[in-house]
Amino acid sequence: MQIAKEFASVLKAGDTVAMFGDLGAGKTAFVKGIAQALHVPGYVTSPTFTIVNEYRGDLPLYHFDMYRITDEDSLYQTGYFDYIESDGICAIEWCENIVDFLPAACYAVKIKPVGHQSAREITIEKTEKKQ
Numbered sequence: 001m002q003i004a005k006e007f008a009s010v011l012k013a014g015d016t017v018a019m020f021g022d023l024g025a026g027k028t029a030f031v032k033g034i035a036q037a038l039h040v041p042g043y044v045t046s047p048t049f050t051i052v053n054e055y056r057g058d059l060p061l062y063h064f065d066m067y068r069i070t071d072e073d074s075l076y077q078t079g080y081f082d083y084i085e086s087d088g089i090c091a092i093e094w095c096e097n098i099v100d101f102l103p104a105a106c107y108a109v110k111i112k113p114v115g116h117q118s119a120r121e122i123t124i125e126k127t128e129k130k131q
Contacts (some may be wrong), residue, residue, distance in 0.1 A: 001026065001029050003033070004033025004037070007033075007034070007124060008033065008037030008038060009037065012059075013087045013088065013107075014085075014086070014087060014088075015089050015090070015106070015107065016090045016102065016103050016106035016107065017089065017091045017093065017096040017109055018102050018107065018109065019095060019109045020095050020108065020109065020111070021110060021111035026111045026120050028045075030091075030109060030111060031091045032045060033062075034091055036063055038058045038059055038089070040055040040061055041057070044063065046065055048065050051064060051065060051069070052065075052079070052104075059087075059088055060086070060087065060089070061088060061089050061091060062083045062086070063091050064083075064093060064096075065093045065094060066092060066093065066095065066097045067093070069094075069097050096110035104128070105126075105128050107124055107127075108123075108124070108125045109123070110122070110125075
């Protein structure tokens with residue numbers, strides 16, 4: 001996904017990309033675009049069952065799927081809070097399930113299918129830490 005590759009050029013160590021969208025919206029495809037821009041070798045897959053996949057490229061990329069996370073305890077068990085404070089980029093799918101635990105400063109990416117099968121409306125918004 002070209003827009004994801006272009007977006008990756010603004011990302012830096014410690015950034016969080018919080019993705020919102022329905023099943024099949026293109027969240028994993030967006031992460032694949034980020035991974036390509038970061039020169040991650042190999043194949044990027046959805047971490048549906050592993051919860052998090054780690055990739056090494058120009059920067060570490062931590063790809064989360066929070067679809068099955070239902071409470072704060074299960075979120076802690078993923079190691080999420082350690083990853084968020086690391087030197088990599090966290091790309092998180094299904095942020096609807098953890099919205100109260102997202103960093104104050106992050107990129108919110110909303111993906112919505114429109115019209116024909118491959119068209120998407122993508123909104124990227126940067127939130128800042130409150131002083």
